[in-house]
Amino acid sequence: MAPVPLGGTIAVTGSAGFIGSWIVKLLLARGYRVRACVRNLADESRTAFLRQMEGYGTGRLTLHEADLDNPGCFDDIFAGCHGVCHVSHVSDYDDQDYISRTCEHIIESVNKSGTVSRVVVTSSLAAVIQDADIQELVRRPVIYEDRILDENHPKRTPERGQGYSMGKVLTEILFAEAAELSGDWDTITICPADNVGPILSPHQKDMGPWQHNIETMLTGKYYQNAGYRPWMVVDVRDDAACHIGVLESTEVYNGERYLAWSTETRNVEDICADIDRLLPELGHAGAELVDPFPEHIQQRETQLRQIWAQCDLRNDRIVGLLGIEFRPMDESIRDCVESLIAVGGVKPVLREGFDLRQ
Secondary structure, three states: OOOOOOOOEEEEEOOOOHHHHHHHHHHHHOOOEEEEEEOOOOOHHHHHHHHOOOOOOOOOEEEEEOOOOOOOOOHHHHOOOOEEEEOOOOOOOOOHHHHHHHHHHHHHHHHHHOOOOEEEEEOOOHHHHOOOOOOHHHHOOEEOOOOOOOOOOOOOOHHHOOHHHHHHHHHHHHHHHHHHHHOOOEEEEEEEOEEEOOOOOHHHHHOOHHHHHHHHHHOOEEEOOHHHOOEEEEEHHHHHHHHHHHHHOOOOOOOOEEEEOOOOEEOHHHHHHHHHHHOOOOOEOOOEEEOOOOHHHHOOHHHHHHHHHOOEEOOHHHHHHHOOOOOOHHHHHHHHHHHHHHOOOOOOOEOOOOOOOO
């Protein structure tokens, strides 16, 4: 199918979220008309910042209420759109039947539109790396787009903590199959890594694990990641640029997936230490490690870190397609910290002799 026309109309689900709002912001900067979808228009804590964006005053940005748990909620919104960025999360990743039903009614709205030519689906790095058997990373350590998880593994169940990954894989498949069946539109998937970078609204400090983890570091505690996985980062601004890039590209095909990440990795304790290294003027007092995992998991820390350390992370495909130069992790961490303080109102713990500037 054809890419979306420059300056065309794009609907963005999950526009109040961390990734979605940056997609809205960058689409506006590139001259698009944007229909920003949110669950509750009346919730000013999550929508006021969208109304302050460039384009809202002239009507180039419009806000629309659409709770994706309600079939048909996107029918009127998608009508007349050229493209859709489906970023929004479902409310329950452990219920695969519910995820299927939700995808089906969103797909139906795309089909009804008669105008949408491309849908970009936000999946996740988890759809590529979250093996039910951690030893698969030893057997297949190269992490790139064609790395497929074993959906038939007996431990690949929501009860075993696999629901999120399973739901993302299922969403990718359902949209690609529906697009092929339609023949009128295509689906391209973006699998973002761990999004870090500046928040745009105070509520976003709690809406994603990575910026929230940095928030807790600022306030005095930080938490080990499940399975002792290092952070595998993409700057949220670069992630948004990848979404827009595949909307516009003439070189993509239905069902393709692209990993959005810098391929830089860092352990959680190093991220915490980075705050003082990158912003010594702040005087951050550091944070206490909290490890909430069972003893048998804690005992495997060395082994798990070694497994992740030998993984070979690739971003050749998205770089080759878009020519994007990903921001260094240091920039993403610094900008995240400063936005958490300036936008999110976070009050960091500081060493004696340091005061937060008002």
